[in-house]
Amino acid sequence: MPPRSNPTARQMRLGTELRRLREAAGLKARDAVAFLNSTSAQMSQVELGIAAISEERVRRLAAFYACTDEALIDALTAMATDRTKGWWEEYRGVLLPVFLDTAEVEHHATFLREIVITRIPGLLQTPDYARAVFEYMNPGLPEDEAAMWVEHRMRRRVVIEGDAPTPYEAIIHEVALRLRVSDRKAMRSQLQEILDRVEKGHVTVRVIPTDQDGFAGSGASMMYAGGAVPRLDTVLRDSPTGVAFLDAEAQLEQVRALIRRVEKASLDPTASRDFIHRLAKEL
The missing domain is CATH 1.10.260.40 (lambda repressor-like DNA-binding domains)
Known part of the structure; x- marks a missing residue:
């Protein structure tokens, strides 16, 4: 071979x-x-x-x-x-490898936990929200390419849908819930999308309010993907140059501890749902 x-x-x-x-x-x-x-x-x-x-x-x-x-x-x-030819393979040679690798990691994960500070998590984004993010970060992005990026992001959501969704928890800072990457209507739809997902029981969402004490993790945006055994866990962490994949045991342990600290600074799921509902009503 x-x-x-x-x-x-x-x-x-x-x-x-x-x-x-x-x-x-x-x-x-x-x-x-x-x-x-x-x-x-x-x-x-x-x-x-x-x-x-x-x-x-x-x-x-x-x-x-x-x-x-x-x-x-x-x-x-x-x-x-493993000879899996996942749906993401359709985009090989079309999208950057990191798009495909992210989808592959999510597909094989036993659970997913995500922390985001300034943007709604990709798995919870609406098409309008995702398009606004892609076009803002990539000025001049051709329409057909933008459509492909949005399509790929929407297809990633398969892991939190269906009869056996992957357990997924997102810890979202209030900043991300308030920033209008597009307009008022799009943001209202985005918040409603999160509430609908929570209502279906497919995801757990926790919110970190801006006035919450004990949170200093403004640079903590990341996804933690559980492996078949803890040693095979993977962290996808945002960096200035893109997404970094971390898997050394020392790195994993450090991130596990960070997640525990961030969780302590967040509201419980019920209070978080009510918080998002109030924000949606304000729009």
Whole structure:
């Protein structure tokens, strides 16, 4: 099988986890190469996510690395054998890879938690809101391209719809609920969309009021995606250059602690629903 030219975030994560297991065992890449009777180039490609690896080889490597975490091993073999061609693949070569990687991470997540400060979360946005955001951030964006971006964002919502939606909680700052990225009518519809989602029970929303004490996380916008096991959790964090994918254990633990602090500064779901309802009535 030829090397992949554009590995997905999930494929690269599998390679990263295999490398971490090897390093935790105190072994060099050459040790794994000799064990599998492989080549240095092939091992490098596997650990970069560029080359595929079979379930049998994943299990052999796990044993060689003295990994006894059966749940983790099963999750890694599932990643290795995953041949999912999700709906996002229709946009490969059309949209930036980060759009596709985000949808892929959401698709495989066991739960999703999001913190946003200045914008409504993408999974809760209406088409009008999403279009206004895209066009403002990308002046001169061609109409057909803007339509494609909005379409992709709307299709991402599949994870919080249907008979078995992925558990999703959004912590939204009041600033995001008040900023009119378009006009009064569009913002009223956007707030109503959030209320409708909450009413259906598909999502949980918490609000951080501007007058709430104990919140200093103005730069905390991020999504936390639960993996098959906690070690495989992923954080998608907004950065000045785009979305950064974080998955090192120290980073994950830091974000978990941050989420707990942010949650303490937010209203409970019932009070949050009432808060959004009052804002909608003001428009």
